[in-house]
Amino acid sequence: MPGDTGYVQALDLACGALLLTAVLIVWRRELAVLIRVFAVQGLAVAGLVAVLAAHERSAELAAVAVGLAVLRAGILPAVLRRALAKAGQARRETRPLVNVAASLLAVAVLTMLAYAVSQPLIALAPSAATQAVPVGMTVVLIGFFVLVTRRRALSQLVGFLLMDNGITAVGFLTTSGAGLAVELGVSLDVLLAVLVLQVLASRMWDTFGSADLDELRELRDS
Amino acid sequence: MTTLLLAPVLVPLLGAVVYLVIGWGPATRYVGTGSAALMLAAAIGTAVLVAGSGPRTTLAGIIRVDALSAFMLIVIGAVALLATTAIPAYLGAEIAAGRASGRTAARHALLVQLFLAAMALAVLAANLGVLWVAVEATTIVTAFLVGQRRTRTAIEAAWKYVVICSTGIALALLGTFLLNFAAQHAPGTPGLDLAALTAAAHGLDPGVTRIAVVLLVIGFGAKAGLAPLHAWLPDAHSQAPAPVSALMSGVLLSVAFYAILRVKVVADAALGAGFARALLIVMALASLVLAASLLLAQRDYKRMLAYSSIEHLGLVAFGAAVGGPLALAAVLLHILGHGLVKGVLFLTAGRMLQTEGTSRIDGVHGLAARQPLLAGCLGLGTLALIGLPPFSVFASELGIARSGFAAGLGWLTAAALLLVVVIAAALIGHTSRMVLGAPPDGPGAATAPLRPPGTLAVTLVAGLLAGAALGITAGPLHSLLTLAAATLTGAP
Numbered sequence: 051m052p053g054d055t056g057y058v059q060a061l062d063l064a065c066g067a068l069l070l071t072a073v074l075i076v077w078r079r080e081l082a083v084l085i086r087v088f089a090v091q092g093l094a095v096a097g098l099v100a101v102l103a104a105h106e107r108s109a110e111l112a113a114v115a116v117g118l119a120v121l122r123a124g125i126l127p128a129v130l131r132r133a134l135a136k137a138g139q140a141r142r143e144t145r146p147l148v149n150v151a152a153s154l155l156a157v158a159v160l161t162m163l164a165y166a167v168s169q170p171l172i173a174l175a176p177s178a179a180t181q182a183v184p185v186g187m188t189v190v191l192i193g194f195f196v197l198v199t200r201r202r203a204l205s206q207l208v209g210f211l212l213m214d215n216g217i218t219a220v221g222f223l224t225t226s227g228a229g230l231a232v233e234l235g236v237s238l239d240v241l242l243a244v245l246v247l248q249v250l251a252s253r254m255w256d257t258f259g260s261a262d263l264d265e266l267r268e269l270r271d272s
Numbered sequence: 273m274t275t276l277l278l279a280p281v282l283v284p285l286l287g288a289v290v291y292l293v294i295g296w297g298p299a300t301r302y303v304g305t306g307s308a309a310l311m312l313a314a315a316i317g318t319a320v321l322v323a324g325s326g327p328r329t330t331l332a333g334i335i336r337v338d339a340l341s342a343f344m345l346i347v348i349g350a351v352a353l354l355a356t357t358a359i360p361a362y363l364g365a366e367i368a369a370g371r372a373s374g375r376t377a378a379r380h381a382l383l384v385q386l387f388l389a390a391m392a393l394a395v396l397a398a399n400l401g402v403l404w405v406a407v408e409a410t411t412i413v414t415a416f417l418v419g420q421r422r423t424r425t426a427i428e429a430a431w432k433y434v435v436i437c438s439t440g441i442a443l444a445l446l447g448t449f450l451l452n453f454a455a456q457h458a459p460g461t462p463g464l465d466l467a468a469l470t471a472a473a474h475g476l477d478p479g480v481t482r483i484a485v486v487l488l489v490i491g492f493g494a495k496a497g498l499a500p501l502h503a504w505l506p507d508a509h510s511q512a513p514a515p516v517s518a519l520m521s522g523v524l525l526s527v528a529f530y531a532i533l534r535v536k537v538v539a540d541a542a543l544g545a546g547f548a549r550a551l552l553i554v555m556a557l558a559s560l561v562l563a564a565s566l567l568l569a570q571r572d573y574k575r576m577l578a579y580s581s582i583e584h585l586g587l588v589a590f591g592a593a594v595g596g597p598l599a600l601a602a603v604l605l606h607i608l609g610h611g612l613v614k615g616v617l618f619l620t621a622g623r624m625l626q627t628e629g630t631s632r633i634d635g636v637h638g639l640a641a642r643q644p645l646l647a648g649c650l651g652l653g654t655l656a657l658i659g660l661p662p663f664s665v666f667a668s669e670l671g672i673a674r675s676g677f678a679a680g681l682g683w684l685t686a687a688a689l690l691l692v693v694v695i696a697a698a699l700i701g702h703t704s705r706m707v708l709g710a711p712p713d714g715p716g717a718a719t720a721p722l723r724p725p726g727t728l729a730v731t732l733v734a735g736l737l738a739g740a741a742l743g744i745t746a747g748p749l750h751s752l753l754t755l756a757a758a759t760l761t762g763a764p
Contacts, residue, residue: 194439203431214442
């Protein structure tokens with residue numbers, strides 16, 4: 051089909067943007083930059099769904115794409131910016147557990163792992179969309195990596211959302227979503243979880259004077 | 273009939289509306305208890321209906337009730353009745369001590385009602401996606417309950433709770449999407465409907481299903497407090513207000529495990545019994561080892577109860593891994609028996625924290641001499657927890673162990689039992705130090721009178737009696753247990 055090359059290129063472009071933004075989040079330390087990159091990634095996820103919608107000529111998917119763009123490039127970054135404004139001068143991820151060079155190396159390893167894990171998925175239904183699944187898996191693993199290696203509450207939050215973007219991408223690349231009711235519920239749950247975490251982070255700021263998770267050392271078994 | 277099936281979700285939602293509109297006061301204090309009692313009644317009605325005429329589906333196929341759902345509803349209703357009856361006394365003491373206000377009390381009661389509604393929806397869901405949404409919703413509504421006291425430790429516990437559980441649940445979401453993918457390429461395209469998935473499981477692609485099952489079991493296992501993503505549990509359970517700890521430990525963990533049970537049915541049909549069994553046994557034994565090692569030198573009695581919950585969920589996972597009708601019936605009985613006893617123990621611990629002013633084990637001496645009723649509930653509850661007859665935990669642990677040996681898992685079962693014995697010794701040691709011994713000279717850091725409120729005393733004794741009665745005879749529950757176990761062995 052003549053339209054197919056355009057579809058594959060658009061798909062690859064969206065996936066490339068997804069992966070690039072994930073790597074940028076590992077690379078950069080300034081929290082304000084992280085939030086901006088995260089908003090771009092939200093657009094990439096929405097763009098990915100829009101490409102799929104155009105390919106399948108599905109109005110429902112197109113509506114989902116618009117909803118995703120509003121949520122992930124608009125509302126969630128706004129929530130994060132509010133949390134950042136509250137945090138005042140602590141605008142940089144200081145003393146992460148793993149330095150930049152090692153982090154980028156880890157990302158390379160995670161990418162290979164994601165490709166290995168995704169093989170059965172591609173084998174089940176080879177298509178342009180499933181070929182791109184490893185990118186989504188990589189973003190999930192990178193998000194998990196950010197979540198466990200960062201110490202600022204806000205960068206952990208970005209890690210969690212990165213995972214979630216990856217999962218959404220995998221979900222739409224494998225099937226066209228899991229039904230509208232589930233999709234709505236999932237989005238609502240993610241939004242609420244982020245709001246809850248934002249409120250907790252600002253309470254942490256009020257009580258501890260910082261949202262550095264190193265301060266979280268009161269609870270342990272000894 | 274639809275009303276009866278939906279009542280366990282709708283009644284607590286109405287209760288939440290009452291607290292939202294009217295707030296906390298003498299008139300609304302027992303609305304939560306009434307709602308829990310109605311939930312339990314609806315659960316029993318549903319159980320009778322389902323046992324008589326088979327599973328029912330309603331609300332455009334979103335809700336499906338079979339014997340297992342009905343049994344889980346009974347567990348939720350029973351433990352909720354215990355916890356909500358104790359809430360007025362607990363919040364009264366907190367308000368008197370200046371740690372809570374009318375506003376926090378109203379919010380507490382409201383969130384507890386939403387929590388109950390979300391758990392009921394989870395066990396009623398016909399669709400794995402809806403089940404996921406409901407389990408994640410429980411995390412969101414309980415986050416502020418865990419952090420209610422707004423101290424450093426409470427906020428820390430709430431943060432860890434939301435981050436770890438949401439991450440675990442995110443893995444489960446990825447697993448759900450992958451299972452959906454496998455289902456779309458299976459004959460009959462069952463989608464995420466659990467009954468249809470089970471029926472069409474033979475056609476699922478094994479490679480994709482294997483990844484999906486690992487993600488689902490580890491993900492929901494996080495919420496069930498199973499290793500490796502258990503780290504939130506001791507913090508959240510020790511920092512949450514006592515009635516919330518009772519609900520989280522008594523039912524929330526088992527509702528999350530219910531999701532694993534449903535996934536396991538699909539996994540067994542698609543991949544053979546060995547795959548989910550190996551995964552669950554590793555997680556179960558890891559949880560038991562972890563609980564044993566951290567219980568031996570435990571210094572905090574609320575954390576002690578929390579680690580004991582990890583132990584019991586480990587046992588439940590072990591029983592589920594063994595499989596077969598006897599083991600699964602024992603697992604379900606264990607869920608109910610543990611829920612009741614652990615509920616009583618957390619309520620007791622909450623009262624102890626209010627009267628003794630410390631949660632350290634070495635801060636409590638001679639409880640028997642000063643607060644005989646509380647000490648009796650703590651002592652008997654601990655005996656019930658370690659599996660002494662006549663309490664039902666004895667019967668269910670025996671059932672799990674017997675079927676473990678019968679299924680040819682002799683060495684693994686023996687290892688699990690050894691860990692259970694170690695844990696029992698640790699629990700007895702810690703508890704006897706608190707219950708027995710001479711009372712300290714002079715008044716300690718007491719913040720409340722030493723006579724427990726009447727409603728609390730009745731709740732504690734009723735919970736223990738229910739646990740004991742269940743151990744002597746399962747009575748009418750017996751046929752429900754058999755039916756529910758049958759739904760898990762692949763029978764319709």
